[in-house]
Amino acid sequence: MTTTPPAPSAATGAAVKAADRAHVFHSWSAQGLIDPLPVAGAEGSYFWDYDGNRYLDFSSQLVNTNIGHQHPKVVAAVQEQAAKLCTIAPGFAVDVRSEAARLIAERTPGDLDKIFFTNGGAEAVENAVRMARLHTGRPKVLSAYRSYHGATAAAINLTGDPRRWPSDTASAGVVHFWGPFLYRSPFHAENEAQECERALAHLEQTIAFEGPQSIAAIVLETIPGTAGIMVPPPGYLAGVREICDRHGIVFVLDEVMAGFGRTGHWFAADHFGVTPDLLTFAKGVNSGYVPLGGVAISAEIAATFETRPYPGGLTYSGHPLACASAVATIHAMAEERIVENAAEIGETVIGPALRAMAERHPSVGEVRGLGAFWALDLVRDKETREPLVPYNASGADNAPMAEFAAACKRGGLWPFVNMNRTHVVPACTITAAEAEKGLALLDTALDTADAHT
Numbered sequence: 001m002t003t004t005p006p007a008p009s010a011a012t013g014a015a016v017k018a019a020d021r022a023h024v025f026h027s028w029s030a031q032g033l034i035d036p037l038p039v040a041g042a043e044g045s046y047f048w049d050y051d052g053n054r055y056l057d058f059s060s061q062l063v064n065t066n067i068g069h070q071h072p073k074v075v076a077a078v079q080e081q082a083a084k085l086c087t088i089a090p091g092f093a094v095d096v097r098s099e100a101a102r103l104i105a106e107r108t109p110g111d112l113d114k115i116f117f118t119n120g121g122a123e124a125v126e127n128a129v130r131m132a133r134l135h136t137g138r139p140k141v142l143s144a145y146r147s148y149h150g151a152t153a154a155a156i157n158l159t160g161d162p163r164r165w166p167s168d169t170a171s172a173g174v175v176h177f178w179g180p181f182l183y184r185s186p187f188h189a190e191n192e193a194q195e196c197e198r199a200l201a202h203l204e205q206t207i208a209f210e211g212p213q214s215i216a217a218i219v220l221e222t223i224p225g226t227a228g229i230m231v232p233p234p235g236y237l238a239g240v241r242e243i244c245d246r247h248g249i250v251f252v253l254d255e256v257m258a259g260f261g262r263t264g265h266w267f268a269a270d271h272f273g274v275t276p277d278l279l280t281f282a283k284g285v286n287s288g289y290v291p292l293g294g295v296a297i298s299a300e301i302a303a304t305f306e307t308r309p310y311p312g313g314l315t316y317s318g319h320p321l322a323c324a325s326a327v328a329t330i331h332a333m334a335e336e337r338i339v340e341n342a343a344e345i346g347e348t349v350i351g352p353a354l355r356a357m358a359e360r361h362p363s364v365g366e367v368r369g370l371g372a373f374w375a376l377d378l379v380r381d382k383e384t385r386e387p388l389v390p391y392n393a394s395g396a397d398n399a400p401m402a403e404f405a406a407a408c409k410r411g412g413l414w415p416f417v418n419m420n421r422t423h424v425v426p427a428c429t430i431t432a433a434e435a436e437k438g439l440a441l442l443d444t445a446l447d448t449a450d451a452h453t
């Protein structure tokens with residue numbers, strides 16, 4: 001794939017930014033304190049501004065563009081579908097919608113054979129919770145601290161990071177528990193087996209005190225993403241599956257971020273041999289070329305709504321342009337071995353390079369991840385594991401992470417930064433040469449973090 005050289009034009013960039021500042025209200029931001037980069041174009045693993053600066057995208061646009069930017073087959077599929085049928089209400093049978101559903105169902109684990117389409121991840125989580133509550137007739141839902149499930153009512157309430165606080169009264173019945181995370185173990189465990197055993201015992205105890213008969217669902221990210229790419233210890237997810245079965249609780253795995261090749265398998269659940277009752281997806285299903293998400297539903301839960309209507313729907317559910325982009329994306333991923341590429345790059349390039357950086361840099365406390373899904377946990381002190389910036393820091397408190405991000409960008413690398421972590425989450429199509437180039441830039445930028453140890 002060739003990258004179109006940007007046409008430098010600072011004047012246009014300034015105009016684009018001025019127009020943005022005049023009328024666009026941005027997510028998660030103090031509107032007066034942000035300085036959005038005007039983006040002129042993108043291709044493959046890169047995007048660029050109007051000043052001639054190209055950035056190697058190690059963020060995948062919120063861990064989204066698994067097949068990279070502007071994949072020609074997906075662009076063509078959207079154009080062809082637009083010429084044929086742009087929109088049709090969800091109640092009709094449409095070839096491109098049923099084909100997208102079939103391709104997704106074929107790849108999801110076990111008997112998750114029915115697909116409810118949404119416009120993104122949060123809506124998928126909302127609907128999974130509603131399905132679980134209607135299926136079980138129970139009100140409560142359990143989810144983990146250190147999780148992210150979306151910004152709509154129930155989804156933000158399930159989210160376990162502090163961003164939920166301002167709006168977490170929107171949905172009742174959510175109970176948080178601690179999932180496993182050995183590096184910062186809530187259970188003071190010394191090894192993965194202990195962490196797994198204690199995390200499962202803690203979950204059992206939470207269920208006992210909440211009352212199993214009141215719990216509709218346990219919602220977990222298979223590998224928590226935004227909260228730190230914390231790969232669960234062997235046996236944990238199988239243990240949760242067994243607990244759910246024993247208590248008649250619906251097991252929901254949220255694969256909005258980890259799904260569709262990101263971890264080097266089609267779904268992260270494939271690493272653990274676990275099948276949930278409901279699986280939520282979005283992002284990588286079509287790399288966000290047109291908004292799309294959904295819930296993959298087990299035969300048993302689908303049967304609940306065979307004669308009883310499902311009380312939920314969206315005008316754009318199964319939108320033809322979104323479904324066309326998903327069909328083309330899934331075919332391209334299979335034909336071009338993109339899932340395999342993520343696995344190989346993770347194992348042979350990203351993982352070894354990050355581990356070598358951890359040896360060299362006093363600020364790198366832990367490296368974790370797999371596929372194209374990695375985190376560096378940055379610390380002030382490797383012994384105490386004190387995070388490089390305080391939890392949920394902003395302003396001056398967050399300066400070390402802001403300096404690190406600025407150093408990456410000066411070198412032409414666009415990083416993903418969250419709290420005291422940087423995540424290495426490039427496109428799953430990234431080449432070894434591109435990955436090595438980005439990792440070298442990251443290595444240099446880490447010197448700024450080392451200065452705060």
Ligand code: PMP
Nearest residue numbers: 120121122148149150254256257
């Ligand atoms: N679940 C997970 C695991 C996510 O990572 C995200 C988004 N980062 C969401 C849900 C919400 O998805 P969306 O932003 O498309 O609503």
